[in-house]
Amino acid sequence: MFSDPAGNSVAIARQYMDSLLVESRVAGAVRPDTAFSFLGETFRTPIMTAALSHIDLAGMAEGARQAGACVSIGMGGNEEFAGVLATGAKVIKIIKPYADPEAIRSRIAFAEENGALAVGMDIEHAVNTDDAEDSVVVGLQMKQPTLEELGTYIRSTHLPFLVKGVLSAHDAVVCRDLGAAGAILSHHNGLLKYAVPPVMVLPEIRRAVGPDFLLIADGGIESGFDAFKALARGADAVTMGKALMGPLKEKGAAGVREVLEKATAQLQAMMIRTGTPDLAHMDPSVIWEPVPYRHG
Numbered sequence: 001m002f003s004d005p006a007g008n009s010v011a012i013a014r015q016y017m018d019s020l021l022v023e024s025r026v027a028g029a030v031r032p033d034t035a036f037s038f039l040g041e042t043f044r045t046p047i048m049t050a051a052l053s054h055i056d057l058a059g060m061a062e063g064a065r066q067a068g069a070c071v072s073i074g075m076g077g078n079e080e081f082a083g084v085l086a087t088g089a090k091v092i093k094i095i096k097p098y099a100d101p102e103a104i105r106s107r108i109a110f111a112e113e114n115g116a117l118a119v120g121m122d123i124e125h126a127v128n129t130d131d132a133e134d135s136v137v138v139g140l141q142m143k144q145p146t147l148e149e150l151g152t153y154i155r156s157t158h159l160p161f162l163v164k165g166v167l168s169a170h171d172a173v174v175c176r177d178l179g180a181a182g183a184i185l186s187h188h189n190g191l192l193k194y195a196v197p198p199v200m201v202l203p204e205i206r207r208a209v210g211p212d213f214l215l216i217a218d219g220g221i222e223s224g225f226d227a228f229k230a231l232a233r234g235a236d237a238v239t240m241g242k243a244l245m246g247p248l249k250e251k252g253a254a255g256v257r258e259v260l261e262k263a264t265a266q267l268q269a270m271m272i273r274t275g276t277p278d279l280a281h282m283d284p285s286v287i288w289e290p291v292p293y294r295h296g
Helices: 009-019 057-067 078-085 101-113 147-155 169-178 198-209 224-232 242-251 253-273
Strands: 036-038 041-043 047-049 071-073 091-095 118-122 161-166 182-185 214-217 237-240
Touching: 009 198, 047 057, 047 253, 057 071, 057 078, 057 242, 057 253, 071 078, 078 091, 078 101, 091 101, 091 161, 101 118, 101 147, 147 161, 147 169, 161 169, 169 182, 169 198, 182 198, 198 214, 198 224, 224 237, 224 253, 237 242, 237 253, 242 253
Parallel strands: 047 071, 047 237, 071 091, 091 118, 118 161, 161 182, 182 214, 214 237
Antiparallel strands: 036 041
16 A cells, blocks of 8 residues: 555655556557647647646746646736736636635636636645644635535636545535536645545546546646556546746746656657557556555
8 A cells, every 4th residue: 555654645646656557559559649628728738737826827838838738827816817818828727715705706707807718726725734724825814615605606607617626536526516617636735644646536536427527637747657647547637737847947938848748748658559549548447556456
């Protein structure tokens, strides 16, 4: 079983990802197509940026746009959001669960008025890691939203709404039934100690919500090889975060583009070696789990 004495969910997820093995089905394989239809747009890759904050978000968005990738961004005001949208990238704005409802509503309204692709809420960042108190993020008070409040935010916008922080079939079904378009499977870099890895729980969540509810695997995707495993196990898309931060700081948009293009090439390499012609034909049976795992 996968473990870490300190409950480091990032380390546990890495152990699990590295344990997954892939069988070859190269006979008769054709060059794969990574074209990705998502929320009414077509991208060159299903590898998108994670909802990062406190970095050069416009530079990240420009690099992703050049790579043909979708962009998600995290915490920040509408002025910064406008700079990201100005790059021409297709952007998903993930909003923190602010205690002040107006802080949420104003960001949703700005996204609607300025051409965002979708919005969402980062519900796993509402409480602290070590107690049940609502968290304070960069001096701003958060609040755990009730189901009624979350449903109100989802219904308040004509944009697709994604809930970030889902890590169980239970929560995915609840969010689907509230009207969300999809879920981002995440423990937010280890906010939940001893968290089940997103890629481990993916098949169970996919079975619970069906094929039409969007599932995005977030956290621990460091390469196109990781992306392939997540996609084969039921994700519609994956995010890259930490892998982009160093190249963004060193080379700006060009660094982000290079990382995303390299990861997409690695994804193609895995697809051709598993006889996967396109994203619609991902087959979970090519993935082998050497360590037996049974939920419950």
